[in-house]
Amino acid sequence: MTSGLRIRNLSKNFGGLQVARNITLDIPTGARAALIGPNGAGKTTFANLIIGALQPSSGSIHLDGKDISQLGEAARVRAGIAKTFQITNLFKDLSVRDNIRLPILEREHRTFRFLERHDGDAAIEAEVEELLADFRLLPLANRLVRSLAYGQQRLVELALTLSLKPRILILDEPAAGVPSSDSHLIVDAIKRLPTYLSVLIIEHDMKLVFEVASRIIVLVNGAVLVEGTPEEISRDLRVRELYLGAGHG
Amino acid sequence: MIRISTIDIVRTSLGGTGKLLPVAILITCAFAAFWLFPYDLGFLTQMLIMMVFVVSFDLILGYAGVATLGHAAMYGCGAYAAGLFAIHASPDPLLGLAVGAVIGALIAFFSGLLLMRAHGLSLLMLSIAITMVLQEIASKARDVTGGADGLTGISMTPILGVFEFDFIGKTAFWYAFSVLFIILVVLRVLVASPFGLALRGIKDSPSRMRAIGTPVYWRKVTAYVIGGTIAGIAGALSAQITSLVSVEAFNFALSADVMVMLILGGAGRLYGALIGTLVFMTVRHVAASIDPFNWLFVIGFMLLAVVFFLPDGLISLPRRVAGMIGARK
Numbered sequence: 088m089t090s091g092l093r094i095r096n097l098s099k100n101f102g103g104l105q106v107a108r109n110i111t112l113d114i115p116t117g118a119r120a121a122l123i124g125p126n127g128a129g130k131t132t133f134a135n136l137i138i139g140a141l142q143p144s145s146g147s148i149h150l151d152g153k154d155i156s157q158l159g160e161a162a163r164v165r166a167g168i169a170k171t172f173q174i175t176n177l178f179k180d181l182s183v184r185d186n187i188r189l190p191i192l193e194r195e196h197r198t199f200r201f202l203e204r205h206d207g208d209a210a211i212e213a214e215v216e217e218l219l220a221d222f223r224l225l226p227l228a229n230r231l232v233r234s235l236a237y238g239q240q241r242l243v244e245l246a247l248t249l250s251l252k253p254r255i256l257i258l259d260e261p262a263a264g265v266p267s268s269d270s271h272l273i274v275d276a277i278k279r280l281p282t283y284l285s286v287l288i289i290e291h292d293m294k295l296v297f298e299v300a301s302r303i304i305v306l307v308n309g310a311v312l313v314e315g316t317p318e319e320i321s322r323d324l325r326v327r328e329l330y331l332g333a334g335h336g
Numbered sequence: 337m338i339r340i341s342t343i344d345i346v347r348t349s350l351g352g353t354g355k356l357l358p359v360a361i362l363i364t365c366a367f368a369a370f371w372l373f374p375y376d377l378g379f380l381t382q383m384l385i386m387m388v389f390v391v392s393f394d395l396i397l398g399y400a401g402v403a404t405l406g407h408a409a410m411y412g413c414g415a416y417a418a419g420l421f422a423i424h425a426s427p428d429p430l431l432g433l434a435v436g437a438v439i440g441a442l443i444a445f446f447s448g449l450l451l452m453r454a455h456g457l458s459l460l461m462l463s464i465a466i467t468m469v470l471q472e473i474a475s476k477a478r479d480v481t482g483g484a485d486g487l488t489g490i491s492m493t494p495i496l497g498v499f500e501f502d503f504i505g506k507t508a509f510w511y512a513f514s515v516l517f518i519i520l521v522v523l524r525v526l527v528a529s530p531f532g533l534a535l536r537g538i539k540d541s542p543s544r545m546r547a548i549g550t551p552v553y554w555r556k557v558t559a560y561v562i563g564g565t566i567a568g569i570a571g572a573l574s575a576q577i578t579s580l581v582s583v584e585a586f587n588f589a590l591s592a593d594v595m596v597m598l599i600l601g602g603a604g605r606l607y608g609a610l611i612g613t614l615v616f617m618t619v620r621h622v623a624a625s626i627d628p629f630n631w632l633f634v635i636g637f638m639l640l641a642v643v644f645f646l647p648d649g650l651i652s653l654p655r656r657v658a659g660m661i662g663a664r665k
């Protein structure tokens with residue numbers, strides 16, 4: 088099987104600190120995988136290695152059989168890998184609508200056009216409006232992102248990333264900071280994602296993880312502790328100890 | 337807090353006709369200035385040229401968020417190119433402008449290839465250094481540029497073969513105004529284009545731009561070249577209208593003034609550049625004639641006030657005032 092992401096012996100050091108240790112993992116096409124682990128386990132670092140925001144110290148990453156380890160971040164996005172940021176990273180001085188529109192224009196290779204209007208393409212505008220509607224963002228569409236509440240910004244973050252139409256989607260704690268009244272929007276959006284898309288979700292909220300993931304990977308100290316189905320993971324003694332602590336057993 | 341420019345508010349309240357409002361204001365102001373200050377046309381024309389120059393910097397700093405202190409490089413090269421072209425090749429003004437534009441673009445392209453890889457302090461230093469090198473070349477190449485004495489002997493034929501440059505400067509005034517007007521129209525189209533949106537994205541978050549699959553380098557180089565082209569045109573205008581180019585066209589102070597004028601008026605909205613230039617040059621003109629040694633105080637305090645109380649520049653003042661009155665009610 089060569090379809091999907093194939094990660095082999097991925098390691099990363101920050102000076103003396105090893106934050107990824109020999110991670111070997113497959114995320115096949117259509118997977119719904121979750122990456123869990125305690126704070127500081129190296130989950131975000133691992134995601135950054137995959138999207139190319141960080142270069143690994145050693146190891147390789149293949150997408151559909153092609154080695155993408157040497158590609159830069161922008162090139163990997165164009166190859167179909169996209170990630171939401173754990174700490175919201177949006178275009179704060181642009182409107183919500185422009186935050187969705189810009190990635191679509193980039194995806195469609197439109198931004199080297201100088202003479203047409205940025206909102207002039209009917210097909211792109213329709214796509215923008217649809218995404219805004221999906222995330223209940225239409226009433227906020229003309230607001231600057233910096234004026235939104237944090238939970239609303241998280242929704243924009245997810246909508247923006249989906250607007251890239253990635254094949255591999257990495258969600259770094261998408262629901263963190265979202266008020267519980269809105270978190271179903273995130274869960275629904277994840278469940279709605281087309282099946283050709285592989286999803287890796289990093290999340291502390293176990294309820295959310297069990298709701299969307301069919302495979303769970305547990306990362307501790309930069310290394311994979313155990314990988315399995317939700318049932319296997321919830322039975323695993325080491326994981327129970329990790330999450331419930333000795334006192335709760 | 338919703339940030340929309342005052343112009344946008346007026347525009348939406350006027351509906352479709354509102355689009356033409358800034359244009360109408362601009363033309364009205366030009367006619368008013370022309371009739372009210374017939375003895376200051378020379379100064380007004382200088383102001384118009386400076387507006388072209390500052391608005392070109394707005395594209396680079398205000399839209400793309402690239403802070404340099406060497407924008408005079410393209411202005412100076414455009415001025416020398418247009419001056420030399422007038423003396424040695426053709427005294428036609430429009431051809432001269434085109435030459436200034438091309439040279440501005442070339443300088444911006446080759447320096448931009450280096451500059452747009454740099455950030456922050458090193459970008460500021462490199463942009464200053466490039467301008468210094470160009471200034472040194474201009475002052476050393478005495479045979480070509482006239483060195484420290486400046487390039488003289490520039491005389492222009494009538495614009496389009498019709499409008500002769502007159503002694504009072506009427507033609508020069510309308511010439512400069514027309515160029516500014518056309519450039520504003522072009523820039524308005526440009527900033528509303530997908531490319532313009534991408535520039536604002538780059539200014540806002542280069543890291544997110546990369547995360548949406550956009551290498552920002554070539555977009556920044558392109559913006560720099562467009563800004564450099566317009567700066568070259570501003571330099572060419574200045575050479576043609578004053579019939580003189582001096583090495584001071586590369587002065588560090590000029591690059592710094594351009595930044596001050598832009599911040600004063602409000603970066604990233606085109607019209608802010610015009611307001612900043614208007615206020616800066618008027619204050620300098622008036623204050624310098626009252627107290628030639630201390631006029632910088634006035635500018636300095638104005639800049640402090642703007643940075644602290646009006647971070648979006650003077651152009652945001654009406655909206656701020658309206659907001660305060662609204663809040664009091």
Ligand SMILES: Nc1ncnc2c1ncn2[C@@H]1O[C@H](COP(=O)(O)OP(=O)(O)OP(=O)(O)O)[C@@H](O)[C@H]1O
Pocket residue numbers: 101104106124125126127128129130131132133173
């Ligand atoms: N740029 C960096 N330089 C040095 N150390 C770093 C860097 N980025 C992360 N680290 C360290 O690497 C370790 C893993 O961090 P990472 O953010 O990947 O953890 P995480 O699993 O995402 O944690 P959380 O659940 O809190 O988001 C931490 O000890 C962190 O301090």
Ligand SMILES: [Mg+2]
Pocket residue numbers: 130131132173259
């Ligand atoms: Mg993290």
